[in-house]
Amino acid sequence: MNPVVTLDDLQVRSLGASTLDSPLALYVDGRETNEYYVGETDRILYDDTLELIAARGVPMEQLPTFEAGGPRRKIFFEPATTRVGVVTCGGLCPGLNDVIRAIVLELHTHYGVRDVIGFQHGYAGIVESNGHDVVTLTPEYVSRINERGGTILGSSRGAQDPGLVVDRLVELGVDILMVIGGDGSMRGAHNIGAEIERRGLTIGIVGVPKTIDNDIPHIGQSFGFSTAFAKAAESIKAARVEVEAAVGGVAIVKVMGRHAGFIACYAALANHDADFVLIPEVRFSLDGDNGLLSLLGQRVQERGSAVIVLAEGAGQDLIPASDRTDASGNAVLGDIAGFLRDQITKDFANRGQALTMRYFNPGYAIRSVPADASDSVYCARLAQTAVHAAMAGRTDMVVGRRRHRFVNVPIPFVTAGSHSVSPDGDLWLSVLESTAQPFSMA
Ligand SMILES: Nc1ncnc2c1ncn2[C@@H]1O[C@H](COP(=O)(O)OP(=O)(O)OP(=O)(O)O)[C@@H](O)[C@H]1O
């Protein structure tokens, strides 16, 4: 297997040849190298799952291969004259401010880029007619923002015309747009990139993927997820305390997770206080011997109490589908927690079993906290990787960490599918299989 691959193999778009000397030496895996496109690639990273992959008949050539993240010996943008814009879009997530801070500091300290601006309230803030001022991001301005949750730039959902976004980037002289957002934001970034290409402009678009749901494929664990599930575990612990003090105590702890139950699963595993974990990936029924109601009744009878951890997207097939969408077109989920509370209350009453119902909905409290120490470091490293890629002229890509390696991933890979909990524990294959026709972007 040849670890050296070309940019074409990696499918990372570049704005043009990098010709300027970088202020940083190029190191890949700790050794200096002259190769631009050195591949410690995902083909290599998949080595230890090769047998499994072969068993499923996935040819090696079809496995994704990504460019190693890191500084390049030659860069595309002249630091002294480069203007960088930063925007945060979608729902909050621990670590957004860490990423903003590290982008500014990396640009300033290692590349000498002095001109960094922030757009307020997502893509809406780029389009001038929405009336949001831009913010000048200096090292002083961002120095302690990591201590606060949320994003100092604000965020938003809702469609913006890519043509108007590009008009404003041109008007402001932005050379690189760094987008911190989820899958929707990355679809938006790809469209903006396409409009830039159509006009023949050299504006780079580089993303740092964000989601507390941890459901973006090919990037490894998303930043803030670890902080989020640790915070969720606190609510589960509180629920345990409440139900144990009550007669017939049952608690439902609802956590976020539209399509993926990672927060629910990891928070439940963190300290074993949960009796039932309901996630979108696993269907469950209410009735019958193996239905939730019967099992819950038995559990409370045997142990005196029970805690249910509920991902918001679980059990949607049990309730009428909502036809509502949010401003970005994401489906608004039905109220599974309210439905379960009603059903459990009725069922316990029918059987004459004592019940004290407690309901915890910590969703916003979980995602609005600052990143913990481990996530903070991760955010900083992702941001640095994104800056290296952007200064080298890469575009239409996001950064990720696959099995301890930082990589540059073309946006279409992360928007083509989603990453979800594999109930069989077959994580690698679930990532592969969830990606819709996948590994060639031709
Ligand atoms: N399919 C799409 N094409 C273009 N732009 C999109 C698309 N989907 C979403 N966007 C834009 O990206 C921004 C954020 O999208 P969205 O609200 O879906 O959040 P997200 O980035 O997916 O984050 P979260 O994980 O919190 O939902 C919005 O301004 C939205 O209009």
Ligand SMILES: O=P(O)(O)OC[C@H]1O[C@](O)(CO)[C@@H](O)[C@@H]1O
């Ligand atoms: O209330 P908001 O801001 O629309 O966000 C809610 C959604 O955002 C997420 O946190 C991320 O997609 C989901 O888990 C959740 O459903």
